[in-house]
Amino acid sequence: MDVIKGSEKEVARESKIKEGHAIERLTTDRVVVEEARRLIHIAPLEKVLNLARGYSFWPFGFGLACCAIEGLMGPNDPRFDWSRFGYEPLRNSPRQSDVMIVAGTVTRKMAPFLVRLYEQMSQPKWVIAMGSCAIAGGPFVDSYYVVPGVDKLVPVDVYVPGCPPRPDALLHGMLLLRDKVQGRKSVISHA
Structure with a gap:
């Protein structure tokens, strides 16, 4: 007692x-x-969680054109192997992911679907615009049906330029996103 x-x-x-x-x-x-x-x-709990989040992205590929084939397949190759950074293979559902990688030309007809998929992602969520078409409309920007950049529809966190970007460029973009999520100044060159 x-x-x-x-x-x-x-x-x-x-x-x-x-x-x-x-x-x-x-x-x-x-x-x-x-x-x-x-x-x-x-440290505040959010800072600790962001440290962990930066090493465990679950990407969702919104592939619309050639960038989806060229750019999204390469990082899974053993030569680049983005799993060593904690970025698992692409998810098939936005509800299971926290990073949307938009690759290719976004048309006006496809825009509402992209926004709906973005809204279905759980918080926190980030977007990577991959390729010239996703960033600014690419060579089709003067067409009446092309959205001149995915940032007109959803907030974009990282831009990965190229037509199509090399797989190491996408990996570079993922590392930039990691630094952004963790709230630290990027040590990766922006050149």
């Missing part, structure tokens, strides 16, 4: 201790406390 009363007293005492003294609650050894303060970084 004394054990229970003692633990209740301990819980009550710990609840009175200020949040800034959490390390002191664990130990009274001054050396351990100083070392723990040096090594332990307390």
